[in-house]
Amino acid sequence: MEDDKNLMLDHEYDGIQELDNNLPNWWLWTFFGAIIFAFLYWIHYDVSQSGPTLDQELAQGIARVEQHRKNAQSSGGGEEVSEEEMLAAGQTVFRNYCAACHGQKGEGGVGPNLTDGYWIYEKGAPDTIKGLVTKGILDKGMPAWESMLKPNEIDAVVKYVSSIRNTNEKGKEPQGNKVDE
Amino acid sequence: MSQKIQVRYDNKIVAFFVLASIFWAGAAFLAGVLAALQLAYWPFNFELEWLTFSRIRPLHTNAAIFAFAGNAIFAGMYHSTQRLLKTRLFSDALSWIHFWGWQLIILSAAITLPLGFSQSKEYAELEWPIDIAITLIWVVFALNFFGTIVKRKEKHIYVAIWFYIATIVTVAVLHIVNSLEIPVGFLQSYPIFGGVQDALVQWWYGHNAVAFFLTTPFLGLMYYYIPKAVNRPVYSYRLSIVHFWSLVFIYIWAGPHHLLYTSLPDWAQTLGMIFSLMLWAPSWGGMINGLLTLRGAWHLLRTDPIVKFLVTAVTFYGMSTFEGPLLSIKSVSLLAHYSDWIIAHVHGGALGWNGFLSFGMFYYIIPKIWKTKMYSTRLMNYHFWIGLSGILIYYISMWASGITQGLMWRAIDDSGYLVYPDFVETVMQIAPLYWVRAVGGILYLTGYVLAVYNIVKTIKSANALEADETVEVNATVDLSVDKSEGFHRRLEGMVTIFSVLVFLSIAVGSILEIVPTLSIHKYVPQSDEVLPYTALEQAGRDVFVTEGCYVCHSQQIQKHVSDVLRYGPASTIGESIYDHPFQWGSKRTGPDLARVGRKYPDLWHFRHMMNPRSMVEKSIMPSYPWLLDKKVDFYSLRKKLSVLKMVGVPYTDEQVAQADRWAEAQADEVAASLAKEGVEGEIKGTKLVALIAYLQALGKKSKDDEKAKAHLELVPGGGGEQ
Numbered sequence: 001m002e003d004d005k006n007l008m009l010d011h012e013y014d015g016i017q018e019l020d021n022n023l024p025n026w027w028l029w030t031f032f033g034a035i036i037f038a039f040l041y042w043i044h045y046d047v048s049q050s051g052p053t054l055d056q057e058l059a060q061g062i063a064r065v066e067q068h069r070k071n072a073q074s075s076g077g078g079e080e081v082s083e084e085e086m087l088a089a090g091q092t093v094f095r096n097y098c099a100a101c102h103g104q105k106g107e108g109g110v111g112p113n114l115t116d117g118y119w120i121y122e123k124g125a126p127d128t129i130k131g132l133v134t135k136g137i138l139d140k141g142m143p144a145w146e147s148m149l150k151p152n153e154i155d156a157v158v159k160y161v162s163s164i165r166n167t168n169e170k171g172k173e174p175q176g177n178k179v180d181e
Numbered sequence: 182m183s184q185k186i187q188v189r190y191d192n193k194i195v196a197f198f199v200l201a202s203i204f205w206a207g208a209a210f211l212a213g214v215l216a217a218l219q220l221a222y223w224p225f226n227f228e229l230e231w232l233t234f235s236r237i238r239p240l241h242t243n244a245a246i247f248a249f250a251g252n253a254i255f256a257g258m259y260h261s262t263q264r265l266l267k268t269r270l271f272s273d274a275l276s277w278i279h280f281w282g283w284q285l286i287i288l289s290a291a292i293t294l295p296l297g298f299s300q301s302k303e304y305a306e307l308e309w310p311i312d313i314a315i316t317l318i319w320v321v322f323a324l325n326f327f328g329t330i331v332k333r334k335e336k337h338i339y340v341a342i343w344f345y346i347a348t349i350v351t352v353a354v355l356h357i358v359n360s361l362e363i364p365v366g367f368l369q370s371y372p373i374f375g376g377v378q379d380a381l382v383q384w385w386y387g388h389n390a391v392a393f394f395l396t397t398p399f400l401g402l403m404y405y406y407i408p409k410a411v412n413r414p415v416y417s418y419r420l421s422i423v424h425f426w427s428l429v430f431i432y433i434w435a436g437p438h439h440l441l442y443t444s445l446p447d448w449a450q451t452l453g454m455i456f457s458l459m460l461w462a463p464s465w466g467g468m469i470n471g472l473l474t475l476r477g478a479w480h481l482l483r484t485d486p487i488v489k490f491l492v493t494a495v496t497f498y499g500m501s502t503f504e505g506p507l508l509s510i511k512s513v514s515l516l517a518h519y520s521d522w523i524i525a526h527v528h529g530g531a532l533g534w535n536g537f538l539s540f541g542m543f544y545y546i547i548p549k550i551w552k553t554k555m556y557s558t559r560l561m562n563y564h565f566w567i568g569l570s571g572i573l574i575y576y577i578s579m580w581a582s583g584i585t586q587g588l589m590w591r592a593i594d595d596s597g598y599l600v601y602p603d604f605v606e607t608v609m610q611i612a613p614l615y616w617v618r619a620v621g622g623i624l625y626l627t628g629y630v631l632a633v634y635n636i637v638k639t640i641k642s643a644n645a646l647e648a649d650e651t652v653e654v655n656a657t658v659d660l661s662v663d664k665s666e667g668f669h670r671r672l673e674g675m676v677t678i679f680s681v682l683v684f685l686s687i688a689v690g691s692i693l694e695i696v697p698t699l700s701i702h703k704y705v706p707q708s709d710e711v712l713p714y715t716a717l718e719q720a721g722r723d724v725f726v727t728e729g730c731y732v733c734h735s736q737q738i739q740k741h742v743s744d745v746l747r748y749g750p751a752s753t754i755g756e757s758i759y760d761h762p763f764q765w766g767s768k769r770t771g772p773d774l775a776r777v778g779r780k781y782p783d784l785w786h787f788r789h790m791m792n793p794r795s796m797v798e799k800s801i802m803p804s805y806p807w808l809l810d811k812k813v814d815f816y817s818l819r820k821k822l823s824v825l826k827m828v829g830v831p832y833t834d835e836q837v838a839q840a841d842r843w844a845e846a847q848a849d850e851v852a853a854s855l856a857k858e859g860v861e862g863e864i865k866g867t868k869l870v871a872l873i874a875y876l877q878a879l880g881k882k883s884k885d886d887e888k889a890k891a892h893l894e895l896v897p898g899g900g901g902e903q
Contacts, residue, residue: 004414008414009418011337011339011418013264013265013335013339014261014264014265014267014405014409015409015412016339016405016408016409016414016415017408017414017415018414018415018417018418018421019414019415019416019417019418020417020418020419021416021417021419021420021473022417022419023417023419023420023423024469027420027462027465027466027469028462030461030462030465031427031459031461031462031463034458034459034461034462034506035459037455037458038455038456038458038459039455041451041454041455042451042452042455045447045451046447046448046451053447054442054447054450054740055740057740058740058741058742058745058751061741061742062742062745064597064742065593065597065742065746066597067597068593068595068596068597069596069597069598071596072595072596072597073596096603097603100785100796100797100798101781101782101785101796110781110782110784110785110788110796110858111782138779138780139779139888140782141779141780141781141782141783141784141785143780143781147746147747147749148599148602148603149598149602150596150598
């Protein structure tokens with residue numbers, strides 16, 4: 001404050017005066033630091049290309065995820081799950097993801113009725129349902145659930161769907177062919 | 182001693198801009214509170230198209246930026262410039278054309294945006310006739326401002342004026358380039374840029390609207406009103422010089438940080454990030470100069486509400502300009518982008534920096550030009566504390582919301598799957614915070630109501646506005662170059678050269694970033710090329726734009742594992758190449774739609790648009806039932822496709838000439854599929870059918886896609902061959 005007199009410039013605008021204090025050192029170093037970092041970053045990623053591109057980073061990330069999935073699958077199956085537990089889990093998955101189109105009880109809505117014993121694409125056997133759930137019928141709007149659901153969740157929901165057929169809930173009209181047991 | 186003359190400062194124009202700003206602030210804040218409530222509780226959309234969130238949100242942002250902040254800038258600039266240059270404004274006629282022209286522009290925005298006339302480019306939504314009006318009024322403003330500089334009675338221009346010059350020059354450039362569009366009707370147009378180019382130009386504009394409409398003019402105001410309010414000298418002249426030029430030069434490059442991890446080329450993303458980091462210190466230079474000007478006057482912070490507002494504003498400026506570079510770091514952006522963290526960030530700037538600086542300035546100007554005192558100091562203090570609580574509640578709740586949802590979106594478990602694959606689950610988690618945010622907004626609005634009451638009382642108790650304030654100034658000013666002055670000091674006397682240097686400073690970054698991108702479409706690999714939208718899909722796209730779907734839904738899958746697991750393969754440049762305008766979005770209140778095509782059946786979309794809760798129980802999306810009542814103007818598609826062809830979409834002459842019949846043929850197909858599923862009534866010509874056709878095409882326009890190819894065959898006369 002004592003120095004203010006020495007630092008005062010002869011500038012005056014509508015009564016506003018200006019001091020000429022030095023730039024604070026910490027401020028200067030922030031500025032220089034950012035510029036140096038920016039330059040090195042640019043060299044690393046764009047000039048020498050020693051850093052990965054976003055596409056490369058993504059590919060590595062996907063590879064890691066796939067490795068995780070493989071590991072999980074090979075180490076899985078350790079603990080036995082009872083029939084009831086699996087059906088209950090399947091029902092939860094069904095309500096969370098399937099019920100929007102197929103109804104709370106599988107009676108159909110946007111998607112077909114799953115309780116009437118009629119099947120459009122497959123024969124209603126667990127092994128064929130699993131293919132539908134995993135890969136979907138993209139043109140008809142059935143998503144490929146393999147990207148969203150884990151393998152054990154898919155198994156559970158398939159088991160649940162198999163368990164509700166021929167319960168004949170009142171809902172959407174039958175579509176496809178009647179499949180006998 | 183030189184001779185003295187009398188000049189009369191024009192206070193009336195200042196008063197009008199102040200009152201206009203205060204008036205429109207009410208509209209901006211009310212729209213903001215409504216939007217906040219709509220996100221907390223969807224029935225607040227009232228199933229009225231013009232009150233629905235996706236149309237209210239653009240109204241809110243435009244009102245806050247151009248009506249509230251815009252009028253505040255003009256008020257402060259006209260008030261301070263006359264005093265800093267010791268002369269009356271150049272032309273009263275120009276001043277009033279500027280004032281009424283700007284209010285008419287705002288009024289037309291307030292009418293057209295709720296009606297759905299929008300270009301969908303954020304903060305540049307207004308349609309082409311209004312764009313032209315903005316350009317004209319800005320020219321009037323520039324003439325008036327530079328005219329005032331020419332007749333100044335002060336040789337050197339003060340730092341506030343430097344910032345005003347940067348504002349006027351750069352906003353003109355930004356607005357004109359980002360508004361290059363071709364009309365297809367009285368209130369509709371398509372931009373000449375498409376896809377990645379449009380995205381880059383838009384965010385070059387969008388980010389620099391923040392820089393040169395909400396930062397540089399307010400820094401200029403800060404440099405006038407803080408020293409005046411505390412009666413202390415500005416801390417450092419050399420800091421002014423360094424931070425002004427570095428800010429102006431660096432800011433313009435930072436736009437691509439809005440597009441990190443998108444299909445924008447890596448080099449442009451890198452530039453966006455590193456220039457944002459380098460911007461930290463130049464921004465803080467302004468804060469330092471503002472705050473350290475208070476040395477020796479800190480006690481005023483306890484006693485003077487004006488100082489409280491101004492200093493708090495500068496503090497929020499410091500926070501926002503630290504947060505901005507932080508958010509630009511790629512890995513931080515990955516967490517924050519599309520989330521409410523960004524909403525927190527902009528409101529720290531808008532409510533704290535722009536809002537509080539404006540109110541502090543109004544409280545300074547009003548008693549001065551009405552020659553009175555504020556009616557109540559206590560009410561000013563209440564306004565300050567209630568407003569500040571509002572900002573903090575807003576800021577903190579949206580931080581929490583953004584970080585929570587960002588982490589949930591990206592969480593991947595040990596077995597390699599998304600932990601929260603269901604998007605709506607992440608929405609439910611943050612829904613309570615939307616109520617908290619609304620409380621913050623309501624508090625800020627409450628502070629504003631107190632301000633209005635206080636100001637009305639003040640003006641009523643005053644004798645009259647001092648419309649013309651007479652002062653004595655030197656009759657002449659010697660503008661000749663003084664060789665004994667330093668370089669920059671000399672420059673401050675040479676306004677033309679100064680302005681040209683400002684223009685060059687912003688031109689460098691603009692040209693180096695945008696020009697290479699303009700040819701980028703030539704280099705898209707053939708495998709990435711897609712088919713153009715069919716006529717009906719394009720009609721549906723117009724509905725998507727009109728309704729403002731982009732406000733909540735992005736169409737850009739980021740190059741990141743969690744995005745790819747959730748939405749499918751990362752978006753490519755080729756996929757949006759024919760998108761005029763681009764629809765990459767900036768916020769995901771709902772999920773990304775880049776690959777939503779054929780993920781659900783037509784019936785799903787039909788029911789979902791009529792009532793989203795029927796398909797997704799916990800959805801907070803508004804219903805859009807009017808889409809079933811509104812008809813597509815098939816005939817206008819000929820004109821639309823011809824304009825799109827002009828800007829580079831490869832339609833054949835046949836497709837353009839038969840656009841209406843082409844669209845009707847596809848609409849028949851969609852309507853038939855819905856009728857088969859039990860949808861009743863004549864729906865073929867409705868906007869809903871067109872929108873469904875568009876949604877089903879998203880991500881499904883590959884050249885090898887059988888269905889997409891088949892839709893090209895629907896052109897009467899077999900114009901399907903490309």
